[in-house]
Amino acid sequence: MATTADYKIGPHTFPRGWFMVALSSEVTDQPQGVRYFGQDFALYRGKKTGKVVLLDAYCPHMGTHLAKNKTSYTARDGHVIDDDIQCPYHAWRFGPDGRCKHIPYYDGAIPKAASVKSWPVREHAGVVFVWHDPEGGEPDFDLPPLAEYGQPYWVPWTIDKLGVMASHPQEIIDNIADLPHLGPIHGSTVEYFENEFRGHKAIQRQAGGHRTLVAGPGDKLYTDTVYHGPGILVSHLTGLFETVLMITHTPVDDGVIEVWHGLLVKVPNAVPVEADLEAARGFNESSRLAFLQDFEVWGNKRPALNILQVPTDGPFHKARIWYKQFYHPRSEAKRLIAPVEGVHVVPGTPGWPLDRVS
Ligand code: FES
Ligand SMILES: [Fe+2]
Numbered sequence: 005m006a007t008t009a010d011y012k013i014g015p016h017t018f019p020r021g022w023f024m025v026a027l028s029s030e031v032t033d034q035p036q037g038v039r040y041f042g043q044d045f046a047l048y049r050g051k052k053t054g055k056v057v058l059l060d061a062y063c064p065h066m067g068t069h070l071a072k073n074k075t076s077y078t079a080r081d082g083h084v085i086d087d088d089i090q091c092p093y094h095a096w097r098f099g100p101d102g103r104c105k106h107i108p109y110y111d112g113a114i115p116k117a118a119s120v121k122s123w124p125v126r127e128h129a130g131v132v133f134v135w136h137d138p139e140g141g142e143p144d145f146d147l148p149p150l151a152e153y154g155q156p157y158w159v160p161w162t163i164d165k166l167g168v169m170a171s172h173p174q175e176i177i178d179n180i181a182d183l184p185h186l187g188p189i190h191g192s193t194v195e196y197f198e199n200e201f202r203g204h205k206a207i208q209r210q211a212g213g214h215r216t217l218v219a220g221p222g223d224k225l226y227t228d229t230v231y232h233g234p235g236i237l238v239s240h241l242t243g244l245f246e247t248v249l250m251i252t253h254t255p256v257d258d259g260v261i262e263v264w265h266g267l268l269v270k271v272p273n274a275v276p277v278e279a280d281l282e283a284a285r286g287f288n289e290s291s292r293l294a295f296l297q298d299f300e301v302w303g304n305k306r307p308a309l310n311i312l313q314v315p316t317d318g319p320f321h322k323a324r325i326w327y328k329q330f331y332h333p334r335s336e337a338k339r340l341i342a343p344v345e346g347v348h349v350v351p352g353t354p355g356w357p358l359d360r361v362s
Contacts, residue, residue, distance in 0.1 A: 005170045005259040006307035013174065013324075014331025016138040017258050018042065021204075021233035021330055022147050024252035024264055025125070026132040027163050031056050033084040035071035041136055042257050045123070046071035050087030050100060056132050057087065057100040060120040064104070068093040070120070129153035130160065131252070131266075133236075144334055145204040148232040152248050156274035159284035161250070161266035164292050171302045172259045173234065177327050178308065179298060180206050180231055181318035183350050189297045190214070195224070198355035199319055200347045201326040206231040209356035218243045234330040245287055246270040251295060263299070267291045319348045 008017050018041040025040060026047060035048035044061035048071065061069050073079040073092035083090060087100045097106040102122035104114050124135040124143070129150040135143045152158045179185075181199050186192040193213040200207040207230050214225040225243035232238060239249040248268040253261045267288045271280035311320045322344040329337035349355040 006172050006309060007258045008172070008331060010259075010307065010309055011172060011174050014328050015333075016331045018136060018138065018255050019173070019234040019327075019330035020137045020139070020141075020334065021135075021145075021235050022126075022133045022143070023136055023235040023254040024131055025058065025134050025254060026056075027165075027264075028056075028127055028130045028132055031132055035083055035089055037061060037069055037072040040134070040254050040256055040262075042255075044069065046089060047132075048084055048089060051084055052086040055087060055100065056125050056127055057089070058123040058125045058132075058134055059089070059098065059100075059102050060123075062120070063091040063093065063096060064118050064120060065091065065094060065096055070098070129250075131163065131264075139333060141334065145233055148230070148236055148238045148250075150238065150248070150250070150268075152268050152270070157270050157272075157276075159269045159271055159276050159281060161268050162288070163250075163264050163266040164288075166263040166265055166296075166299065168256055168260060168262045169299070169303055170260050172307060173253055173255060173261050174324070174327065175302050175305070175308065176253050176261065176263075177206075177231070177234070177323060178311070178320055180208050180229065180237075181320045181323035183210075183318035183353060184316070185298075186210070186212075189301070190294055192225070194353065196356050197318070197353045198347055198349045199323065201322060201341060201344045203341075203345075204233045204329070206323060206326050211357065214243065234327060245283070247287060247291070249291055265292050265295050316351055316353075318350055319344075322348060 025038060031047060031049045033049050033051050035046050038045050038047050046059045046061045049056055063070055068091050070089055070091055076092035078090050078095045079092040088097050090097050095108045096104050099105050102120040104118035126133050128147050133147060153160060183197045186194050195212040197210045209228050211224050211226045218225050227239050227241050229239035235252055235254055237251045241247045241249060250266045253263045256262050269284035269287050273280055313320055325344045326341055329340050332340060
């Protein structure tokens with residue numbers, strides 16, 4: 005396992021950006037403890053508004069974990085009241101903004117320090133995302149639109165939880181530029197490949213034959229893949245079906261990540277029938293297995309602190325420069341990525357066909 009400092013990515017240990025922390029369906033009014041960015045959090049859904057709340061885990065009174073308790077009568081009788089959470093130990097009550105608003109055995113002014121940090125969360129397409137920012141700023145880019153989610157003809161995803169892996173996110177990010185792994189790992193016959201780095205987005209456009217994801221020999225699979233910041237990859241795939249793939253990864257500790265996979269599938273019926281759902285499930289499974297081919301490598305490799313790059317590799321070094329912006333103060337981002345912004349084609353492999361440019 006290697007750390008951010010080992011890869012020399014930047015001064016911040018964890019990157020700035022939107023990150024997945026849970027599936028919407030997992031978040032209820034039963035608080036749960038979660039861990040990301042080397043920190044512990046309490047995660048719950050308010051009873052009054054239904055809004056998701058993510059707070060620093062430890063009570064400022066005496067350090068109790070706000071969410072990790074099942075036996076305290078406070079936790080059993082009403083851990084969450086309205087949108088507030090009560091500490092299991094002495095029942096101090098915190099609002100969704102993290103401020104203590106009630107101490108049951110004290111009538112005086114509530115100390116200013118009686119608060120925990122409340123994190124900006126957004127629920128989007130069945131997923132809970134947090135904005136993580138070492139500088140404590142407002143989001144400076146958006147979540148991916150995922151406009152297909154919930155639309156007629158589109159089967160919504162059942163997100164696969166792929167688990168926690170002792171791998172630095174840098175290793176996963178390298179994949180966006182990784183032209184020569186597509187044949188050996190995925191069985192693709194790549195005909196077109198290009199990368200584009202533009203602000204907070206890293207894009208890969210690729211097309212070619214595929215062993216499993218096209219209707220027959222000679223058919224091409226087009227994949228138009230975008231990192232929306234450092235933690236959310238969305239790919240539009242056009243082959244046997246039209247699909248939208250999302251792969252998210254979130255740092256848990258320095259050099260450890262959690263990973264999810266989901267696929268939206270377009271089917272022939274506006275209100276999907278059982279055959280559509282079954283086809284979508286099958287396609288999701290093919291996509292999940294394709295991603296696990298990468299996963300197996302990442303789970304067993306040594307860290308690539310330096311890449312021994314040859315000229316016909318993908319532009320790994322440029323992708324790594326693009327990624328650095330999220331580990332530096334945002335004021336430095338533009339200057340950092342300026343040398344790599346633009347479209348990059350690998351010698352000997354044509355770029356994206358012009359008629360497919362969106
Ligand atoms: S430790 Fe939380 S109320 Fe005392
Ligand atoms: Fe891959």
